[in-house]
Amino acid sequence: MKKKPFIQVLLSVLLVAVILVGGTMAYLFATDSPLINTFKLAHVDTEIEEDPKGGTEADKEPYVTNTGSSPVYVRAKAVVVTQEGSPVAVSNEQVTFDYDTEGWTEKPDENGYYYYKQILQPRNSESDEFPRTSALFTGLKVDSTVSEDALFSVVVYHESVLAPSGEGVEWDITQAKAAFQKAESSETAAQS
Template identity: 35%
Template sequence: MGKNKKIMIGIVALLISIMACTGIFAYLSAQTGKINRFTFGENVIETDEHFPNPDPKPGGTVEKDVKVKNTGDVPCFVRTKILFSNDDAGSVSTLDINTADWEKNNTDGYYYYKHILPVNVSTSSLMKTVKIADDAHLDELEDFDIIVYSESVQSDGYTDAQYLEAFKGLTH
């Protein structure tokens, strides 16, 4: 084989190697990009209580109007739990619950608002009064609080009738 032929084969082999490396490099380094932007809604609620001058007496009624307002930027479902700081006071008190718009779940003790709550809208009243039993003793009514605790979840993907379903992933 002549010297020129060997050089020519070497050059061809070198060019093939360079082209192969360039092709592999191009294949491995090829990129395409796409930007996915997500915006998350802010789910915020405020409990609004009207509880003027409570003075519980046996046989009396105390005004306690409880509503929840959606102050976030997405519609949501709401649930509320009502607790007494004093079990004796709780045992002689009856809450006037709005059962048309709220449903108590006896499994977790929460009252669930039966409707999707739009942005900047308040629920109907959960309750308006607390009735004290006629036979309650004053020592049972001494220094107690009615604690109102509310939670919410975004309603996206659910219908009005699925308010219980929307909260299933939450644990407390």
């Protein structure tokens, strides 16, 4: 009969030991330092700038500047707009632009956009200038069929979307077009 109380005491001690070890382990895991995830939202913001080469409107060179804090894909197009009061209409077919095919795609897409051939990075610090594309075009020629008293303007439209960032990420036309298509489909869905 003396064995039975001994076994009960031994089992009680083991039970207390398991509870103490389990409680200690739970405490150690529960009081571990928290993991903090910090996120920075993307900020896409670009602007058109014009650098005049000479004194006339035809001498201006349009650039796109990244004023946001995220890398972006950029596309742009030039559209000829007849001004009010012009005796004749002027169209894009009557104006030839000298596009920069080294910095921009050689041919426009189906909507008339040329794609900048690099990911336009944000500026590095407050002291640096904002990064910009090369000039979309460096000049234009008006067809001889356009009368001298025709009034028209050249409007440069541009769009930019978030591009991937990181080491080894390079510009790719397929990825750039896919990013713009995704943005367009998201905008269409939001309007519905």
